[in-house]
Amino acid sequence: MEPSVQDIGIAVKRLQWRHHTAASKRLAELGVSLPQWDVLRRLHEKPDASLHDLAQLTFQTDQSMGSLATRMVTRGLLERVEGPGRAVRHTLTPEGERIREAGAKLLEDVLTESLAPLTKPERATLHTLLTKLTNP
Numbered sequence: 001m002e003p004s005v006q007d008i009g010i011a012v013k014r015l016q017w018r019h020h021t022a023a024s025k026r027l028a029e030l031g032v033s034l035p036q037w038d039v040l041r042r043l044h045e046k047p048d049a050s051l052h053d054l055a056q057l058t059f060q061t062d063q064s065m066g067s068l069a070t071r072m073v074t075r076g077l078l079e080r081v082e083g084p085g086r087a088v089r090h091t092l093t094p095e096g097e098r099i100r101e102a103g104a105k106l107l108e109d110v111l112t113e114s115l116a117p118l119t120k121p122e123r124a125t126l127h128t129l130l131t132k133l134t135n136p
Contacts, residue, residue, distance in 0.1 A: 040100035
């Protein structure tokens with residue numbers, strides 16, 4: 001029996017939920033949440049990102065990103081730096097970079113375990129299909 005589009009959507013959501021739950025549990029060992037680690041990751045990838053850019057990259061609102069950044073500055077993971085004009089930018093502190101690197105290893109483990117049932121060609125096909133759907 002062919003799966004319905006709702007069945008496919010729910011399967012995608014279940015996989016995302018599994019990844020989110022496992023990643024959150026593992027990142028808690030480092031004292032950070034998944035959204036916090038994602039900010040560290042995205043800021044590492046795009047050091048000139050504004051708070052608005054980071055909000056979009058991490059699927060947050062501008063307001064929630066501002067609050068999160070403030071908490072991360074207080075925790076010593078980020079520091080504020082002057083940007084062009086009145087813009088305030090952020091940069092990773094050495095502790096933020098340490099947490100980003102450690103979190104990347106944890107996430108790699110979570111995703112490797114989750115995708116282990118798939119062969120290399122199946123993973124490549126899954127990536128191709130998901131990319132096709134997310135980059136119209």
